[in-house]
Amino acid sequence: MWRVEIESLLRGETRALARAISQIEARDPGVGETLERIWDSRPQSVDLSSQVVGLTGPPGSGKSTMADSLTQLWREQGLRVAVLAVDPNSPFTGGAILGDRVRMQRHALDPGVFIRSMGARGHLGGVSLATRGAVRLLDALGWEMVLVETVGVGQSELEICEVADSVVVVTTPGAGDGVQVIKAGITEIADIFAVNKADLPGADRVTRDLRDMLRLSTPKAGWKVPVVATVAAEGVTGVRELAAAIAAHRSHLEASGELSERLRRRLREEVVELVSARARAFATDLLAGGGPELLPEDARRADPERAADLVLGKFHNQGLGADAAELSTLTGRS
Amino acid sequence: MWRVEIESLLRGETRALARAISQIEARDPGVGETLERIWDSRPQSVDLSSQVVGLTGPPGSGKSTMADSLTQLWREQGLRVAVLAVDPNSPFTGGAILGDRVRMQRHALDPGVFIRSMGARGHLGGVSLATRGAVRLLDALGWEMVLVETVGVGQSELEICEVADSVVVVTTPGAGDGVQVIKAGITEIADIFAVNKADLPGADRVTRDLRDMLRLSTPKAGWKVPVVATVAAEGVTGVRELAAAIAAHRSHLEASGELSERLRRRLREEVVELVSARARAFATDLLAGGGPELLPEDARRADPERAADLVLGKFHNQGLGADAAELSTLTGRS
Numbered sequence: 255m256w257r258v259e260i261e262s263l264l265r266g267e268t269r270a271l272a273r274a275i276s277q278i279e280a281r282d283p284g285v286g287e288t289l290e291r292i293w294d295s296r297p298q299s300v301d302l303s304s305q306v307v308g309l310t311g312p313p314g315s316g317k318s319t320m321a322d323s324l325t326q327l328w329r330e331q332g333l334r335v336a337v338l339a340v341d342p343n344s345p346f347t348g349g350a351i352l353g354d355r356v357r358m359q360r361h362a363l364d365p366g367v368f369i370r371s372m373g374a375r376g377h378l379g380g381v382s383l384a385t386r387g388a389v390r391l392l393d394a395l396g397w398e399m400v401l402v403e404t405v406g407v408g409q410s411e412l413e414i415c416e417v418a419d420s421v422v423v424v425t426t427p428g429a430g431d432g433v434q435v436i437k438a439g440i441t442e443i444a445d446i447f448a449v450n451k452a453d454l455p456g457a458d459r460v461t462r463d464l465r466d467m468l469r470l471s472t473p474k475a476g477w478k479v480p481v482v483a484t485v486a487a488e489g490v491t492g493v494r495e496l497a498a499a500i501a502a503h504r505s506h507l508e509a510s511g512e513l514s515e516r517l518r519r520r521l522r523e524e525v526v527e528l529v530s531a532r533a534r535a536f537a538t539d540l541l542a543g544g545g546p547e548l549l550p551e552d553a554r555r556a557d558p559e560r561a562a563d564l565v566l567g568k569f570h571n572q573g574l575g576a577d578a579a580e581l582s583t584l585t586g587r588s
Numbered sequence: 589m590w591r592v593e594i595e596s597l598l599r600g601e602t603r604a605l606a607r608a609i610s611q612i613e614a615r616d617p618g619v620g621e622t623l624e625r626i627w628d629s630r631p632q633s634v635d636l637s638s639q640v641v642g643l644t645g646p647p648g649s650g651k652s653t654m655a656d657s658l659t660q661l662w663r664e665q666g667l668r669v670a671v672l673a674v675d676p677n678s679p680f681t682g683g684a685i686l687g688d689r690v691r692m693q694r695h696a697l698d699p700g701v702f703i704r705s706m707g708a709r710g711h712l713g714g715v716s717l718a719t720r721g722a723v724r725l726l727d728a729l730g731w732e733m734v735l736v737e738t739v740g741v742g743q744s745e746l747e748i749c750e751v752a753d754s755v756v757v758v759t760t761p762g763a764g765d766g767v768q769v770i771k772a773g774i775t776e777i778a779d780i781f782a783v784n785k786a787d788l789p790g791a792d793r794v795t796r797d798l799r800d801m802l803r804l805s806t807p808k809a810g811w812k813v814p815v816v817a818t819v820a821a822e823g824v825t826g827v828r829e830l831a832a833a834i835a836a837h838r839s840h841l842e843a844s845g846e847l848s849e850r851l852r853r854r855l856r857e858e859v860v861e862l863v864s865a866r867a868r869a870f871a872t873d874l875l876a877g878g879g880p881e882l883l884p885e886d887a888r889r890a891d892p893e894r895a896a897d898l899v900l901g902k903f904h905n906q907g908l909g910a911d912a913a914e915l916s917t918l919t920g921r922s
Contacts, residue, residue, distance in 0.1 A: 293889050303888055521890050526868055526872050529896050530864045530868035532896065533863050533866070534863065534864035553852045554728075557620040557623070557624070561859045561862075562862035566866060569904070573901070
């Protein structure tokens with residue numbers, strides 16, 4: 255990445271940020287150096303990390319409206335807000351404006367708000383690695399709030415823990431919601447519950463049911479998961495309370511030492527993802543030609559474990575290419 | 589695996605089969621040899637592979653009822669039927685009877701029907717590897733029909749292509765279904781559409797919409813995706829047509845050479861999964877202690893790509909352990 259780009263990034267230019275995230279998605283090898291230079295340019299006194307807030311819940315629960323209301327509120331508090339909309343099922347990335355993102359356009363001219371879709375199914379390592387990279391960049395650049403909103407369903411809800419410090423699970427009054435919440439194992443990942451559309455009938459019951467359920471579950475390292483009733487469409491009702499709960503969770507994470515523990519755990523997980531993605535890429539390339547000497551003619555009778563052994567043997571050999579060549583010279587082998 | 593187990597497997601004993609699948613899930617190293625011995629015991633004339641039918645669709649679309657009706661029909665045709673119910677979000681596996689599986693219990697005493705839940709989130713390589721392994725075993729044992737039903741939502745719908753020869757996507761008349769079908773990219777994976785609960789209002793419209801949509805999409809290697817209207821709860825209406833469509837798809841796959849191509853492609857993908865899972869396991873173990881010399885103290889400033897380089901270096905070294913030791917002896921290095 256050119257010097258001029260880094261200066262644009264440091265000046266907070268939206269376009270430079272968007273381009274840098276595209277480079278992260280493309281796993282440009284220059285990203286590491288860029289980050290190093292950003293860190294080197296930061297004043298030592300700035301040591302607060304971004305608060306990464308995950309927002310997840312079933313389709314139609316009003317996640318986007320809530321993201322918009324939270325953004326508005328945080329802007330009023332003078333915080334810069336980056337919104338990453340993650341959709342693992344979407345091949346779209348970058349500038350793609352999602353239909354339900356129209357409301358967010360009122361922030362389009364505000365340099366303190368950055369909105370980005372993270373799609374790109376099929377990227378090496380998936381959306382997860384790119385989102386982690388984007389969060390790392392935003393943290394280095396000193397964005398106070400990073401809101402990671404899942405647009406898809408299923409897997410993405412579980413993966414949001416991989417990037418977020420504070421996970422907000424949005425639910426609504428409505429048949430089956432209670433069951434769905436339990437089914438997806440979402441109680442385990444929620445740091446805060448928001449019962450949105452709290453003006454609809456049944457909201458009180460959902461809130462009560464959630465609180466009862468949470469009373470029975472083990473508290474998360476001293477954190478009592480709050481249930482906040484919101485009407486995100488009105489922009490105010492409950493959203494202030496939700497923001498307060500998010501801030502309280504951050505304080506809890508800092509005070510308990512859990513924040514630095516989460517950061518380290520996430521780094522470990524990310525390295526594991528990268529290692530696995532590289533092995534996957536090697537194997538995919540090697541077998542792309544059909545791998546006749548690695549795979550038997552009759553696919554039904556093949557032993558995939560044995561084939562994996564052979565592929566890994568080649569992977570190790572290639573990884574030690576330089577060393578092996580050196581050693582074979584020394585030993586007179588060729 | 590003991591000799592006696594293989595003989596029980598060959599005799600078609602349900603318990604032996606269940607135990608063998610548990611061994612596959614645990615990635616028991618003896619599985620490869622067991623399969624080899626099963627293949628060696630098979631008469632040369634038996635060369636038809638299992639037809640692996642994937643059944644997917646939104647919750648409440650009646651997949652389980654449809655699985656039951658299809659099983660009943662195939663049994664009447666003298667075919668043996670194995671049903672693998674895949675739920676990537678469930679930690680349960682093995683004997684766990686799911687609530688909606690009650691209906692299937694009428695087959696419980698029929699040795700020609702085998703029913704198994706494949707859950708176990710967190711297994712190395714996920715449900716996917718275990719399901720592939722189970723399919724390979726059932727194929728070796730000559731089960732004519734293997735029905736892979738996804739119980740969860742999201743990712744699992746896309747992963748079903750990884751094991752199934754013929755993917756049946758079940759949908760129902762109802763608001764939003766059309767949109768959902770397109771959203772999840774499901775038209776790309778469907779070989780057959782079943783519009784279930786066709787006695788409900790709106791069924792004709794869904795069927796017509798699907799046909800219109802399919803008319804606009806490119807045909808899949810000469811296969812025209814059929815849309816079958818079913819009322820699975822009645823056990824007969826449309827299910828016979830669905831079974832006929834499944835049989836026709838198999839014939840198409842055989843005639844076009846696509847079947848052997850799919851088998852080879854799936855084997856390649858499986859080997860890639862295994863390689864990636866092993867690299868992941870190595871990295872996880874290595875970093876479990878915190879990996880102080882691999883990860884910097886300040887997790888925020890870490891370069892995960894560099895850490896991945898270091899982990900891969902150790903992975904290659906370990907993989908070439910024997911060779912490296914031998915070479916270092918020869919070169920006098922230690």
